[in-house]
Amino acid sequence: MQTSYNGIAVPTEGKAIEYANGTYTVPDNPIIPYIEGDGTGRDIWKASQRVFDAAVEKAYGGKKKVYWLEVLAGEKSYRKTQNWLPDDTVKATVDFRVSIKGPLTTPVGGGIRSLNVALRQLMDLYQCVRPVKYYAGVPSPVKHPEKLDIVLFRENTEDIYAGIEFREGTPEAKKFIDFVNNTMLAGTKKKVREDSGVGVKPISIFGSKRLVRAAIQYAVDHGRKSVTLVHKGNIQKFTEGAFREWGYEVATEEFRDKVVTERESWILGNLEQHPGLSTRDNATMIEPGIEYAPPEFGESVIKEVEDTLQAIGETHGGGKWKSKILITDRIADSIFQQIIIRPSDYSVLATTNLNGDYISDAAAAQVGGLGIAPGANIGDGFACFEATHGTAPKYADLDVINPGSVMLSGVMMFDFLGWTEAARMIENSMEKTIQQKFVTYDFERQMQGATKVKTSEFASKLIENM
Known part of the structure; x- marks a missing residue:
């Protein structure tokens, strides 16, 4: 552990978060590196840090405190070091394990193509986690935004983001x-x-399975009702389609007592509705038109029914499957429609990299947009929480941008650390402030009777409302 990074001294009062055997040990005085961010990141970070510190102080009465360590990346780093992403910055995020960052510019004209992608790959942060839910009072383009409450797990290291x-x-x-x-x-x-x-679009068994495993484990830990594998396997059978197949393998081989697949639910449900139903008739019900298919296909479906009943008939039958986590899959283009017209049908989504990039932004648009959309990049032993929007340089240093994305990323971070009291304090205060119509310009222009405030004023109101 160094005493300084990029010439910035490590706070002597703080301690590093430790990780061993899959478990984080979080002291009451953790050192957490932060990257301020480019453009509007400067205003957003100042406001967010005030809110974070106030929440921790109010929640724990001074018994806990975050010791922040600035690390350099992006334009600020380049001005000081002629390096967009110094080695010391990466080392600090590795040494202290949990970090948070504002938006970063992607350098133009050579060098690292994307600082965000670089950080993810250097620390193998293979889970991009994007919770999308509605906060009362936020303006939305849909009639019932409150019905959307999903957590999206996007594979973060492969697919076209491998950069090959x-x-x-x-x-x-x-x-x-x-x-x-x-x-x-x-x-x-x-x-x-x-x-x-x-x-080149690489999608591996290893990368796919560990992502889906994390998504299902999240559903188990948080009482989520379903996990949907999102893919374009109807066209790209050996990459996107393989992601789907490997995802089902993880579900049925590693979480057998906790899950039921969609097709298994049909088979069990058919038998419950029609006691004495033959295997062949059950197969016909889950595959209408089976009599017109090649005989070998029909036999494969009959065998699927037989294998399902033999494997989980006792453990999941008699309605017991209804209390299990439902594992489904949907074609990528279809899911855009589904989260609009049937949002309550979805809970956790597990996706390949590019699909997840599209879907997470589209989902965020239903509940207020990227200005209020948090995100995290998580690996085994490391986590970096971040704003999901861009740098908006024309608004830099004007104190006008919505800081919600970084603030709610901080909520995710505090939940991750087990500081749930501070997390709920920030989240509840933000919702209360928005309901009071005390908002930045992006929301004010969509809300009748709202008061337009600066980034810093929004933060002050949150602290007051805690």
């Missing part, structure tokens, strides 16, 4: 295209056009 791509016209792209066309696709009608930029 080659620019059109480069020797690397030509070599890649030649290999694909002349070796992998030889003898087929498929070809990659010579003038293409190309990328």
Whole structure:
């Protein structure tokens, strides 16, 4: 452990959070690194830190305190060190294990393509966790935003975010295209056009299973009713489709006593509604039109029914499956519609990287937008909580931006640390302040009779309302 990082001294009064055997040990005086963020991040962080400190003080009467350690990244870091992401910053986030950050600019013209992606990959923060729920009073474009209450687990290290791509016209792209066309696709009608930029989309068993495992464990720990695997497996069968298959394997092999798959629920439910139902008739009910399919398909469905009843007929039958966590899957484009027209059907979503990126932002739009959407990047022994929006540089240092994303990311962080009293204090105070219509400009313009306030004034009101 260093005494300073990037020339900034470590608070001597604080202690590092420790991690061993899958468990965090959190002292009453943890040192937590923070990255202020670029652009509006400066205003947001100042407001959020005040709220965090006030909540901890009020919740614990001075018995607990966070000791903040600024670490450098982004534009501020580049101005001071000529480095967008110094080694000391990464080392501090590793040494102290739990950190929080504002929005960062993606450098243009070389270097690290995305600081956010770099931090995730360097610490193997494979879970991007995005809770999306409604806070009373927040303006929304949908009629019943309160029906949406999901936690999205997005795989964070693979898919197109692995960053394996080659620019059109480069020797690397030509070599890649030649290999694909002349070796992998030889003898087929498929070809990659010579003038293409190309990328690789890796999705592994290891990466997929550990993400789905984390999502199901979260559902178990928090009493969530379902986990939905989101994929585009109807088109990309060996990547997205494999994610689905591996997800079901994790569910049925590692959580068998706690889960039921959607198809299993149909099989068990059919038998309960129609006692004495034959295996073949049950198969016909879960696959209408089975008589028109090839015989081998029909036999495979009949065997599926037989295997299901043999494996879980006693443990899950007789209605017991209804108390289990339901494991389902949905096609990625379908889920955009589903979370609007049937939001209450979904609880935890487990997704591949790119799909999760799209869906989390779309879901956030239903409950107030990215300005109030928190997020976390979590690995085994490390966690970084962060704003989910951009830097909005034209509003930098104007004290006008909604700080809700970082503040609610802090709520996630305090829950993660086990400081739930401080977390609820911030969350409840924010909801109360919004209901009082004391809001920043993004909400004020959508709320009749609202008072438009500065970022700093919003923070002061939250502290007053605690």
